[in-house]
Amino acid sequence: MSSNVVPVPNEENIIIISQHDQNKLHKTKLSFIDIVSFLKEIIAKLDIKKVIHSVKVGIALVLVSLLYLLDPLFQKVGQNAMWAIITVIVVFEFFIGATLSKGINRAIGTVLGGGLGCLAATLADESGEIGGALVVGISVTIIGVGATYSRLIPSVKKKYDYGVLIFILTFSLVVVSGVRADKIMKLAEERLSNIVMGFAVCIFTSFIYPIWAGDELHFSTATKFDKLATSIQGCLEEYFVIANDEEKKATIDISGCKSVMHSKSSDESLANFAKWEPWHGKFGFFYPWEKYLNIGEVLRELAAMIISFKGCIQSVRQSSPTERDSIREPCEKIGLSLATILMELGDSIRDMKRCSAKNLITQCMREELSLLVNLDNNNNSTDNESTLGLASFIFQILEMVDKVELLATKVEELGEIAHFHNKKLDV
Numbered sequence: 002m003s004s005n006v007v008p009v010p011n012e013e014n015i016i017i018i019s020q021h022d023q024n025k026l027h028k029t030k031l032s033f034i035d036i037v038s039f040l041k042e043i044i045a046k047l048d049i050k051k052v053i054h055s056v057k058v059g060i061a062l063v064l065v066s067l068l069y070l071l072d073p074l075f076q077k078v079g080q081n082a083m084w085a086i087i088t089v090i091v092v093f094e095f096f097i098g099a100t101l102s103k104g105i106n107r108a109i110g111t112v113l114g115g116g117l118g119c120l121a122a123t124l125a126d127e128s129g130e131i132g133g134a135l136v137v138g139i140s141v142t143i144i145g146v147g148a149t150y151s152r153l154i155p156s157v158k159k160k161y162d163y164g165v166l167i168f169i170l171t172f173s174l175v176v177v178s179g180v181r182a183d184k185i186m187k188l189a190e191e192r193l194s195n196i197v198m199g200f201a202v203c204i205f206t207s208f209i210y211p212i213w214a215g216d217e218l219h220f221s222t223a224t225k226f227d228k229l230a231t232s233i234q235g236c237l238e239e240y241f242v243i244a245n246d247e248e249k250k251a252t253i254d255i256s257g258c259k260s261v262m263h264s265k266s267s268d269e270s271l272a273n274f275a276k277w278e279p280w281h282g283k284f285g286f287f288y289p290w291e292k293y294l295n296i297g298e299v300l301r302e303l304a305a306m307i308i309s310f311k312g313c314i315q316s317v318r319q320s321s322p323t324e325r326d327s328i329r330e331p332c333e334k335i336g337l338s339l340a341t342i343l344m345e346l347g348d349s350i351r352d353m354k355r356c357s358a359k360n361l362i363t364q365c366m367r368e369e370l371s372l373l374v375n376l377d378n379n380n381n382s383t384d385n386e387s388t389l390g391l392a393s394f395i396f397q398i399l400e401m402v403d404k405v406e407l408l409a410t411k412v413e414e415l416g417e418i419a420h421f422h423n424k425k426l427d428v
Contacts, residue, residue, distance in 0.1 A: 050095075050212055051095075053210050053212070054095050054212060057093075057206045057207065057209055057210070058089075058093050058206075060206050060209075061089045061093055061202050061203055061205075061206040062086070062089055062090075064202050064205075064206070065082075065085045065086050065088075065089045065198070065199055065202045066086065068082035068085055068086075068195075068198070069082050069086075081191045081192055081194075081195045082195060083195075084192050084195040084196050084199065085195040085196065085198045085199035085202070086199065087199070088104075088107065088195070088196050088198075088199030088200055088203070089199045089202055089203055091103070091107070092104045092107060092199070092200060092203050093203045093206075093207070095212060096212055096213065096214035096217070096271075096274050096278075097207045097208070097211050097212065097213055097214070097278055098213070098214040098215070098273075098274030098275050098276070098277040098278040099214065099274045099277075100203055100204065100207050101204070101277040101278065102160070102163075102273070102274060102277045103163050104200040104203060104204065105164075105277070106161060106163045106164030106167065107163065107164065107167050107196065107200070108193075108196065108197065108200065109164050109168075110163070110164040110165065110166070110167030110168035110170075110171060111167055111168075111171050111192070111193055111196055112193065113168050113171075114167065114168040114169070114170065114171030114172035114175065115171050115172075115175055115189040115192075115193065117144065117172055118171060118172045118173075118174070118175025118176045118189075119175060119186060119189060121136060121137065121140040121172075121175075121176045122137075122175060122176055122178075124136050125137050125140075125176070137176055137177060140176060141172075141173060141176055141177065144169070144172050144173075145169060145173070148165050148168055148169045148172075149169070151165055152165050152166070159269075159273060160273060175189065211281070213275075213278060213281055213282075213284075214270075214271045214274035214275045214278060215271075215274075215275035215278055215281070215284045215288070215290070216281075216282070216284075217271055218268060218271035218272060218275055218290065218293055219284070219293070219350065219351075220351065221264070221267075221268075221271075222268075222293050222296060222297060222300075222350055223347040223348070223350040223351035224347065225257075225261045225264070225297070225300050225347070226300070226343045226344060226346050226347030226350070226408075227343070227344055227347050228257030228258070228260065228261060229257065229258065229261065229300065229303055229304060229307060229343055230339070230340040230341075230343035230344050230347075231254075231257060231340070232254070232255050232257050232258050232304075232307050233307060233310075233336055233339050233340055233343070233401070234336060234337070234340045235253055235254055235255075236253055236255075236307065236310055236311055236314055236336075237332060237333060237336035239253045239314060240314045240325065240332075240394070241325055241326075241329050241332070241333070253311050253314070253315070255307060255308055255311055258304040258305075258307045258308050259304075259308070261300055261301055261304040262301055262304050262305065262308070264297065264301070265297070265298075265301065268293065268294055268297045269294065272290040272291070272293060272294055275288070275290045276290060283353055288419065289415065289418045289419055292411070292414065292415040292418060292419075293415070295411055296350075296408065296411045296412065296415065299404065299407055299408050299411055300408070302404060303401065303404045303405070303408065306397065306400055306401050306404060307401070309397065310397045310398075310401070313390070313393050313394055313397055314394070316390060324391055325391075328391070328395070332398065335398060335402065336398075339401060339402065339405055342405055342409065343405060343408075346408060346409060346412045349412055349416065349421065350412060350415070353416075353419065353421045353422065354416075354421055354422045354423065355413070355416040355417075355421045355422065355423050356412075
């Protein structure tokens with residue numbers, strides 16, 4: 002079997018590389034390049050915030066594990082160090098506000114549950130064998146029923162559900178543990194100190210490249226305006242392009258509207274976490290996060306209108322292309338104005354600057370709306386379905402204009418309360 006050789010000059014002699022070795026080197030080089038490109042693709046797909054959070058959790062676990070690994074620390078805390086590790090695993094959340102919420106709830110629940118548990122255990126210890134059993138049973142029943150009922154109250158469940166759960170757990174463990182009253186206080190003190198150490202580690206690592214729930218709510222709310230503006234423009238462009246092309250009708254993208262529709266639970270969680278966060282950036286204490294929820298509610302109503310608007314556009318009972326062309330100019334102007342106003346409102350929230358979008362609605366759109374209504378009234382079509390389709394189309398545009406005007410009012414209210422800077426809107 003023949004093989005080609007390539008002479009490679011060296012300082013002292015010549016190295017002979019066979020064709021077989023060349024192929025191996027070439028394959029090795031290709032495989033290394035493929036691995037590097039594959040790793041680059043994986044890294045590109047990763048969410049950097051999630052990577053940072055995962056690394057911070059790892060750092061927190063390493064730090065709290067030192068209570069076990071270092072003998073001087075282990076001699077002081079003993080086996081109760083596991084409570085610090087459990088605290089890090091349970092309390093550490095993606096957002097700082099969520100971590101603070103769970104940590105504070107856990108601390109308060111532990112203190113209150115431990116305190117009442119100690120009182121109940123002391124009373125049971127002094128009541129004799131039968132009396133002690135009655136005290137334990139009655140106290141656990143009363144506390145369990147009362148605390149569980151409080152968890153079902155919406156205002157308590159929203160902010161303090163985890164704290165009430167820890168309260169029930171701690172109280173029950175202390176009361177029914179069977180430990181004598183003289184040892185309960187020492188045990189509670191040791192466990193509480195370890196929980197505090199675990200919580201301190203969580204807070205320390207959370208402030209390394211912090212991820213704020215307030216920032217997430219702020220920018221996600223601003224982004225929703227852009228999504229709805231794009232959807233409105235897409236619907237109106239689609240309406241005037243072609244009437245009966247089924248494939249073309251399917252190109253209207255309302256995925257942004259659907260994401261806005263499904264954002265309620267996420268917004269409420271972010272607003273709740275943001276209230277626990279300390280002063281950071283432009284967001285101080287008592288920042289009006291409730292206004293973001295109000296704006297989000299109106300945005301979801303507008304998103305529902307746009308989804309209904311899409312159905313109206315794609316209906317087989319829509320008006321003829323000729324009738325559509327008669328209202329094309331005012332509709333396109335109104336659609337462009339709506340999209341511009343929504344984007345301006347989103348920028349106003351994003352940059353925390355006031356704008357006069359409400360005035361723009363009053364000045365620039367009333368004339369177009371009047372023209373649109375007059376065209377609809379002057380429509381002499383004998384086709385009832387066509388007339389109904391055109392009237393429905395115009396009615397939904399009017400409803401969207403009113404909803405955008407309400408949004409402008411809500412954003413202006415937020416700007417006044419949150420002290421947005423002044424900004425002039427280009428007309």
